[in-house]
Amino acid sequence: MSDLKHKMRPEIPSINLDRSSSEVELFQNKVLRPIIKLQHELIMCCFSDFIAQNKVLLNEYNEEKKKIYLQKLFKTNTVLKTELRSLIIGLFTLEEYKHFLSIKPMVIKRINTIIQNRITSNLLESEN
Numbered sequence: 001m002s003d004l005k006h007k008m009r010p011e012i013p014s015i016n017l018d019r020s021s022s023e024v025e026l027f028q029n030k031v032l033r034p035i036i037k038l039q040h041e042l043i044m045c046c047f048s049d050f051i052a053q054n055k056v057l058l059n060e061y062n063e064e065k066k067k068i069y070l071q072k073l074f075k076t077n078t079v080l081k082t083e084l085r086s087l088i089i090g091l092f093t094l095e096e097y098k099h100f101l102s103i104k105p106m107v108i109k110r111i112n113t114i115i116q117n118r119i120t121s122n123l124l125e126s127e128n
Contacts (some may be wrong), residue, residue, distance in 0.1 A: 004090055005092075010037050017030065024110065026094075027107060028110050028114075029123065032111060035088050035091045036088060036111075036115065036118065039088060039091070043084060044122060046084060046117075047119050063124055066123060070119065070120050085111050088115075089111075
């Protein structure tokens with residue numbers, strides 16, 4: 001099963017796997033970024049469903065108001081962050097999950113930040 005999970009992850013040529021990187025940075029580049037890229041459409045769909053269920057009219061917001069709303073949302077809404085994180089953590093191998101447990105607080109912060117940036121940039125790009 002681990003091989004299958006590794007094979008389905010996209011290659012990201014720009015990833016730096018420099019051995020001088022920190023343990024968390026290596027985990028981010030080797031595991032998180034490929035999984036988040038793989039799950040992009042599902043992340044956006046999950047976020048769109050959240051917005052629809054909460055009847056947020058993001059299309060009526062200007063760029064600055066969208067940014068502020070998203071920052072506040074990701075700061076305060078633990079349910080949304082947990083749901084989005086689960087889309088990533090569920091694709092860890094057993095070994096990756098065990099390693100994740102040893103650096104969990106730092107990795108959770110990175111997952112949240114990467115997903116927030118991805119959603120924000122995607123929403124702002126779709127405006128232009």
